Every structure is written in structure tokens, then in C-alpha cells.
Amino acid sequence: MREKTKNIIVIVLVAALLATFSLWCWLREADTYSDSERRVLAKFPTLNTQTLLSGEFMSKFEDYSLDQFPMRDTFRQIKALTEFNLFLRLDNNDIYLADGHVSKIEYPIKPDMLDNAAARFEYLYETYMADKDMNIYLSIVPDKNYFLAEQSGHLALDYDELIEYFRGKTEYMQYIEVRDLLSADDYYYTDTHWRQEKILDIAQRLAAEMGVTLSATYTENTLEHPFYGVYSGQSALDLTPDTIKYLTNDVLDGCIVTSYDSGEPVIKHVYDLDKATGKDPYEMFMSGNDAILTLENPAATTDRELIIFRDSFGSSISPLFAEGYAKVTLVDIRYVKSDMVGDFVTFEDQDVLFLYSTMLLNNSLAFK
Amino acid sequence: MLFSGIPFLFYFLPAVIILYLIAPKCLKNTVLLVSSLVFYAWGEPRFVIIMVSSIALGYVFGLLIEKFRGRIAAKIFIALSVIMSIGILGYFKYADFMISNFNAITGLSVPLLRIALPIGISFYTFQLLSYTIDVYRGDVAAQRNPIDLAAYIALFPQLIAGPIVRYSDVAAQLKQRSHTLDRVALGIRRFIIGLAKKVLVANALGELCDVFRSSGDKSVLFFWLYAIAFALHIYFDFSGYSDMAIGLGKLFGFDFIENFNYPYISKSIAEFWRRWHISLGSWFRDYVYIPLGGNRVSKLRWFFNTLTVWMLTGLWHGASWNFVIWGLYFAFFLLIEKFFLSKLLDKIGTARHLYVLFFVLISFVIFNAADMNQAFADIGGMFGAGGIPLVSTEAVYYLKNYAVTFIVAIIGATPFPKKLMEKLQLKKGFSTVLSVAEPIVLAAFLIVIAAYLIDGSFNPFLYFRF
Numbered sequence: 001m002r003e004k005t006k007n008i009i010v011i012v013l014v015a016a017l018l019a020t021f022s023l024w025c026w027l028r029e030a031d032t033y034s035d036s037e038r039r040v041l042a043k044f045p046t047l048n049t050q051t052l053l054s055g056e057f058m059s060k061f062e063d064y065s066l067d068q069f070p071m072r073d074t075f076r077q078i079k080a081l082t083e084f085n086l087f088l089r090l091d092n093n094d095i096y097l098a099d100g101h102v103s104k105i106e107y108p109i110k111p112d113m114l115d116n117a118a119a120r121f122e123y124l125y126e127t128y129m130a131d132k133d134m135n136i137y138l139s140i141v142p143d144k145n146y147f148l149a150e151q152s153g154h155l156a157l158d159y160d161e162l163i164e165y166f167r168g169k170t171e172y173m174q175y176i177e178v179r180d181l182l183s184a185d186d187y188y189y190t191d192t193h194w195r196q197e198k199i200l201d202i203a204q205r206l207a208a209e210m211g212v213t214l215s216a217t218y219t220e221n222t223l224e225h226p227f228y229g230v231y232s233g234q235s236a237l238d239l240t241p242d243t244i245k246y247l248t249n250d251v252l253d254g255c256i257v258t259s260y261d262s263g264e265p266v267i268k269h270v271y272d273l274d275k276a277t278g279k280d281p282y283e284m285f286m287s288g289n290d291a292i293l294t295l296e297n298p299a300a301t302t303d304r305e306l307i308i309f310r311d312s313f314g315s316s317i318s319p320l321f322a323e324g325y326a327k328v329t330l331v332d333i334r335y336v337k338s339d340m341v342g343d344f345v346t347f348e349d350q351d352v353l354f355l356y357s358t359m360l361l362n363n364s365l366a367f368k
Numbered sequence: 369m370l371f372s373g374i375p376f377l378f379y380f381l382p383a384v385i386i387l388y389l390i391a392p393k394c395l396k397n398t399v400l401l402v403s404s405l406v407f408y409a410w411g412e413p414r415f416v417i418i419m420v421s422s423i424a425l426g427y428v429f430g431l432l433i434e435k436f437r438g439r440i441a442a443k444i445f446i447a448l449s450v451i452m453s454i455g456i457l458g459y460f461k462y463a464d465f466m467i468s469n470f471n472a473i474t475g476l477s478v479p480l481l482r483i484a485l486p487i488g489i490s491f492y493t494f495q496l497l498s499y500t501i502d503v504y505r506g507d508v509a510a511q512r513n514p515i516d517l518a519a520y521i522a523l524f525p526q527l528i529a530g531p532i533v534r535y536s537d538v539a540a541q542l543k544q545r546s547h548t549l550d551r552v553a554l555g556i557r558r559f560i561i562g563l564a565k566k567v568l569v570a571n572a573l574g575e576l577c578d579v580f581r582s583s584g585d586k587s588v589l590f591f592w593l594y595a596i597a598f599a600l601h602i603y604f605d606f607s608g609y610s611d612m613a614i615g616l617g618k619l620f621g622f623d624f625i626e627n628f629n630y631p632y633i634s635k636s637i638a639e640f641w642r643r644w645h646i647s648l649g650s651w652f653r654d655y656v657y658i659p660l661g662g663n664r665v666s667k668l669r670w671f672f673n674t675l676t677v678w679m680l681t682g683l684w685h686g687a688s689w690n691f692v693i694w695g696l697y698f699a700f701f702l703l704i705e706k707f708f709l710s711k712l713l714d715k716i717g718t719a720r721h722l723y724v725l726f727f728v729l730i731s732f733v734i735f736n737a738a739d740m741n742q743a744f745a746d747i748g749g750m751f752g753a754g755g756i757p758l759v760s761t762e763a764v765y766y767l768k769n770y771a772v773t774f775i776v777a778i779i780g781a782t783p784f785p786k787k788l789m790e791k792l793q794l795k796k797g798f799s800t801v802l803s804v805a806e807p808i809v810l811a812a813f814l815i816v817i818a819a820y821l822i823d824g825s826f827n828p829f830l831y832f833r834f
Contacts, residue, residue, distance in 0.1 A: 025374075055411070069374060072822055
């Protein structure tokens with residue numbers, strides 16, 4: 001090929017690429033939400049003298065141009081594939097693939113975050129429980145990196161160290177170990193959470209340690225809607241979706257779930273099937289991350305009650321406690337201030353379980 | 369605005385190219401000037417006025433110096449021009465450095481001014497200085513058209529991170545330049561290669577440097593990884609920018625000076641500086657070192673000249689003692705090489721490369737340190753000071769994670785890929801394959817680069833701070 005022809009092809013090809021995407025950028029209608037990243041996308045910034053002179057317009061336009069680029073998810077996928085296949089990176093934006101799972105590196109241990117979480121728990125204990133006849137329990141759920149990271153050559157937390165450190169700060173609680181009952185396959189492949197159908201033994205262990213026997217049998221129901229977990233979108237790769245299964249029986253069918261987030265009691269569902277087809281299908285469990293929820297079992301043969309301070313791992317396991325308690329109260333201190341919990345929950349003689357994942361304890365800034 | 373940003377690539381650049389293409393010849397420099405001001409204002413709207421004022425001063429002084437050439441007034445005007453240019457640079461860049469040193473010496477507490485540094489001020493001030501000095505010397509005629517002079521100083525391809533283009537090199541092109549297919553294709557090729565160097569290599573290595581800095585799991589291996597990563601990062605970052613600048617220059621009909629010539633293959637520190645940031649080195653040579661007498665003076669005076677130039681070179685990079693030490697560090701090696709070391713180096717053959725790489729590596733550890741305490745700590749860490757372990761989990765992980773990037777960067781920092789391509793071009797079969805592959809590879813590069821930019825975070829060029 002003659003040099004001149006080659007140069008013409010270079011110019012035409014690059015100019016065509018630039019012109020196509022440039023026009024597309026200029027003319028396309030802006031999206032408002034990214035399903036894959038589960039976040040609101042930047043809008044075109046306000047243009048006026050003040051925003052121009054302060055540089056605010058330019059700064060926000062940078063975000064806008066990145067968020068609204070045509071075929072954004074395809075480009076993110078190209079980047080991920082290049083990182084993994086060309087540069088042989090072990091992770092892309094901390095996301096890695098191992099053993100059929102996609103996960104996100106959680107490293108290193110952050111003592112200040114653990115201290116913050118422990119301080120919040122101690123505040124709750126001192127404010128609401130210390131002078132009551134209550135049994136307080138703590139169980140730490142390992143994120144799935146516990147089973148995947150070290151084995152696949154990725155940076156991994158020292159979970160023994162983390163848990164020992166945290167137990168040392170929460171000695172007023174009785175610790176319940178559950179790691180020996182879990183494996184990587186007890187978690188969704190594309191999501192951070194555990195599978196409800198795989199954690200019956202965890203619920204039984206926790207309940208047994210609290211003096212309650214769980215022995216109910218459940219019907220396993222499978223959602224038809226595919227579940228692309230949070231890491232699926234973050235990885236930007238084409239991954240096989242998970243399937244959500246949920247457990248039902250007569251006891252659960254008769255349970256009443258009430259949310260107090262709006263200030264007034266609002267009846268919700270143990271399994272919200274509308275949310276199962278929404279942006280985050282895992283939110284179907286106990287209707288998602290409400291600050292204060294109660295699960296009442298009218299068929300209970302006991303008047304025992306359980307209060308669970310929890311993160312989203314608590315959403316899928318809490319229905320499994322319904323069998324053994326008349327009432328289970330779920331409190332998420334990411335969404336309600338610790339000093340306001342007493343406005344919604346009366347602490348008397350209930351069992352109290354602090355059930356948190358390592359991931360949240362190690363990133364506890366959201367605790368209020 | 370960053371070359372390696374979506375706003376530049378898909379909003380600004382296409383718009384400027386279209387305007388430039390449709391503008392009549394007499395307005396092409398105006399298009400370049402206006403777009404350059406927009407380019408500059410995008411990042412620093414307040415500081416456009418500083419740059420425009422500096423250009424206006426340069427323009428007026430250029431005319432006055434020419435008008436009074438040979439007379440005492442010309443000397444006064446060149447002195448004023450230099451003082452004012454360096455005064456503006458000094459105020460914005462060095463005021464707080466001087467105040468903090470004054471406070472340290474006197475024990476006083478003069479408050480710092482905390483002035484933001486206008487982007488690219490060191491680059492455009494040096495271009496203005498070269499212009500007025502060249503006019504004074506009679507090397508170039510003063511530019512009578514303010515648009516042309518402003519377009520030269522503010523030309524966005526080289527405005528904020530060089531190369532430092534001399535007016536004498538582009539004076540003719542400001543009036544008359546050609547836009548051939550070959551030049552445009554060459555410009556595109558050079559721009560995309562520069563963009564790839566920045567986005568695919570430099571940014572990745574920069575991330576590794578950030579990870580190192582925030583890690584609590586340091587080891588000797590990690591300190592070495594950091595040192596090597598930073599040395600490669602700064603090379604790919606800065607030479608990538610220079611490639612983009614040169615490529616963009618060609619798109620608009622300008623030929624800018626080459627700024628890098630594979631510095632890491634040098635066999636001496638002197639050679640390294642003939643290959644690294646060439647436009648800055650030659651600027652200091654022509655406007656400071658030679659006017660001071662160069663090396664045609666007594667040994668003591670030459671010693672003084674060398675130290676002065678390298679102290680200024682260090683200071684040019686930043687208002688901090690570690691930059692001064694960095695400059696003097698190179699002065700030390702240049703002096704001992706001149707006195708005796710180069711004869712010794714001749715005897716050790718290829719090990720000369722290791723000598724250069726080792727001391728350049730150390731120099732960049734000093735360069736990138738926040739202060740001299742950190743520089744000493746980092747250098748100490750490379751040799752196990754403080755009882756740190758030889759290897760740490762994080763170091764091993766990041767070595768594996770960035771292994772391919774390191775290999776690409778190390779090979780890419782040598783002329784090997786270029787020579788290989790040249791050899792393959794000579795083979796008939798390969799030549800055809802390469803001709804077909806090149807446009808495809810360039811387009812693929814552009815797509816992958818866009819993918820990295822869309823997925824990535826804000827990643828400014830290192831040399832913007834100078």
C-alpha cells in the first residue's frame with residue numbers, strides 16, 4: 001500500500017471516529033440513571049457567568065461528559081477486557097473474578113473504621129441495654145473474599161485479626177461464630193450478599209446460641225427475573241446472572257412486616273416481589289434497607305422477641321427467625337441515628353443480635 | 369482542559385478543527401488564539417488575564433526593544449521585560465517558598481500568601497523570555513501582529529506542559545504553514561501514541577505510586593517498585609504529553625521541537641539530560657549557561673555556572689527544597705563526570721546504563737517526595753532502613769498486577785519498538801501488513817483510550833504544576 005493511501009485511511013478513519021462520537025455526544029439525550037452502576041448520572045451543568053468564572057461549570061461538565069458518553073457500558077467493558085486480557089491485571093477497579101464469582105477486594109483492615117463501628121455499638125449498648133436484663137450477641141459475617149481472595153492470589157483481609165480486634169472492643173456481647181458454616185457458594189456469584197436458601201444452618205446456629213430452636217421446613221421458590229448483582233454492573237463484564245431463591249412456609253405467610261421509616265407504621269412484605277424486578281432485586285427481602293422494621297408472627301407459641309442490629313445481610317436471614325420469636329425488630333443504624341432508635345424500639349428483655357458483615361464494619365462511616 | 373479528557377477529545381478538538389478548516393487563511397491564527405484562550409480558561413478562568421497581560425507586555429517590549437536596538441534604551445527594556453516576566457512568575461510560584469524560608473531563618477511568622485499557581489506559567493513565561501531576548505539579540509524580528517504573537521505564546525497544543533517552543537522556531541510558520549496529508553497523518557499518529565502513553569501506561573503507573581504512598585504494608589521490594597514505577601510514570605506522562613503536543617502542532621501546520629529522545633538508554637548523566645526535557649535543557653543552556661560564560665571560563669567560574677543553572681533547573685520544577693536538591697544532585701554528577709567519572713565509565717561498558725538508571729531512579733524519588741524528610745525516608749526504604757521487611761504481601765500483589773505494564777513501559781522506553789518497526793518496514797511482506805494494520809491499530813488505540821477515560825477518574829498531567 002502506498003504511503004499516501006495509508007495516510008488517507010488513517011485520517012479518514014480517525015476523523016470518522018472522532019466526528020461520529022463527537023456528534024453523538026453533542027446530540028444525544030442525556031440518561032438519568034445507570035442500571036449497571038446503580039447510580040444517578042451527571043446532568044448538564046448550569047451555565048451562567050458565576051459557574052463559568054468559578055470553574056464550576058467546567059468541573060461538572062467533565063463529570064457530565066464521562067457519564068453521558070454514548071455506549072458508556074460498552075466502553076467500560078472494553079476497558080475491563082483490556083485490563084484483564086491484555087495487561088493481565090488481577091483486578092479492575094478492585095473487582096476480580098475467581099471461582100465463578102465476581103468480587104471486590106476489601107483490603108486492608110481499617111482500625112479507625114472498626115473503632116467507629118465498635119463505638120457506635122457501645123453507645124447503643126450503654127444507652128438502651130446496659131441496665132436491662134438483656135442477652136446481647138454479636139456475629140460477624142465474612143464477606144465472600146474470605147473464601148476467594150487469598151486462594152485466588154488477591155489481597156485479603158486477615159479475618160481472624162479483624163474479628164479478634166472487634167471482639168476485643170465488644171466484650172459485653174457474646175460472640176457467635178458462623179464462618180465454619182459458610183462457603184463461597186453460599187453467596188451470589190455476582191453480588192456481595194449471601195443466598196437465603198443456603199443460610200438456614202446459620203439461622204439455626206444463631207438461634208440455638210440465643211436459646212431458640214429452629215426446625216421449620218420451607219418451600220424454595222425461584223424468581224424468574226435474572227439477578228445481576230452489584231458486582232455485575234461494577235465489573236462491566238458480560239456475566240451470567242444469578243437466580244434468587246426465597247423460602248416460604250405457612251408461618252412466614254402469616255407474618256406481618258411493618259416499617260416505621262415514614263414516622264407512621266406502614267405494612268410491607270416479607271418478600272416484596274415488586275422489588276424483585278427492580279433495580280436491586282435483593283431488596284425484595286424484607287422490602288430492602290428500611291431503618292426500622294418489625295416482623296411479627298401471629299402464630300408464635302412464644303412471646304420472646306429479638307432485636308437485630310443489622311446491615312443488608314440481615315434482610316434475607318431475618319425471616320428465618322420468625323418461627324422462634326413472636327416479634328423480630330430490625331434496626332439499621334445507617335438510616336436512623338443511634339440516639340433516635342429508642343423512639344421506635346422499646347428495649348426490655350429481648351434478645352439482641354448485632355449481625356454485621358466484615359465489609360460494613362471495615363467501612364463504617366455510614367453508621368449514624 | 370486535559371488532552372486526555374473526553375471534553376477535549378470529543379467536544380473541543382473536533383470543534384476547533386472544523387473552525388480552523390473553514391476559517392480563511394488570514395483568520396486561522398485568530399481561531400487558534402481564541403480556541404487556546406478557551407482551552408486555558410477551561411481550567412483556570414481567573415488566570416487568563418495573567419497570561420494575556422504577560423503576552424501584552426511581551427508584545428510591547430518586543431517592539432520597543434527592536435525600535436531602540438543598539439541603544440541603551442533597548443537594554444533598559446530587555447531588563448524590564450525580564451524582570452517583569454520573572455517577577456510575575458516569582459510572585460505566583462515562589463513567593464510562599466521565599467516567605468517560609470525567610471520565616472525559618474529569622475524566626476518571624478510572616479503569613480504565607482497562599483497564591484494558586486496559574487497552570488503552565490513556567491512554560492509560557494519561558495517562551496516569552498526567549499522571544500524578547502531573541503529580539504534583543506537580533507536573532508528574530510519583533511512580531512508586529514499581536515494576534516500572531518499571542519497565538520504563538522498561547523497555542524494550546526504546547527501551552528501548559530511544553531515543549532518550550534522558541535519563537536525563532538515557529539516565526540515563519542505563524543505566517544505561512546503547509547497542511548499536507550502526510551503531516552496531518554503524522555500528527556494523528558503522534559497524538560494517538562502520546563495519548564496511549566499517557567492513558568494506558570503513565571496513569572496505571574501513577575495509580576501504583578498512589579497505592580504505594582497510602583499503603584501501610586511497606587517493604588524494600590515495594591520501595592523499589594515505587595521508584596521504578598515513578599521513573600517510568602513521569603517519562604510516559606511527560607513524553608506522552610510532548611508527543612500529543614507535537615502531533616497537534618502538526619495538525620495545525622507547526623513543527624515543534626522534540627522534547628525526549630529515549631533518555632533511559634543514556635550512558636551518562638550528561639547524555640541523559642541531552643535526551644530528557646530537551647526544550648528546557650536547551651533553554652537554560654542558551655539563556656542562562658552561555659550568557660554566564662558557559663565552560664569557556666575558569667574552572668571555579670564554570671563550577672559556579674553549572675551549579676547556578678542546575679539550581680535554577682531544579683527550582684523551575686517547583687518551589688521546594690527537594691527540587692533544588694534534585695537540580696544540584698544532577699549538577700554534582702555532571703561535574704564529576706566531566707572531571708573524571710566519564711573516563712572510568714568508559715571502562716565499565718554496558719554497566720554505564722545501570723549507573724545512569726540507578727542515579728536517575730534515586731533522583732526521581734527525591735523529585736516526587738513531598739519534602740526532603742520523605743525523600744530520605746523513601747531512599748532509606750529502598751535499602752531496608754527502619755528494619756522493614758524485604759518483601760510484603762502488597763508488594764508481591766502489585767508486582768504481579770502491574771507486571772505487564774512494567775514490561776510494556778520498560779520496552780517502550782527504549783528505541784527497540786521503533787527500530788523493530790523500521791526493520792519490518794523494509795521487508796516487503798511485512799511492509800504491506802504494517803500498512804494495513806497501522807490505521808486499524810490507531811483506531812483501536814483511540815477506542816481503548818476512550819474506554820479508559822470513560823471508566824477512569826480525573827488524571828491530570830504531572831507537568832501541569834510547573
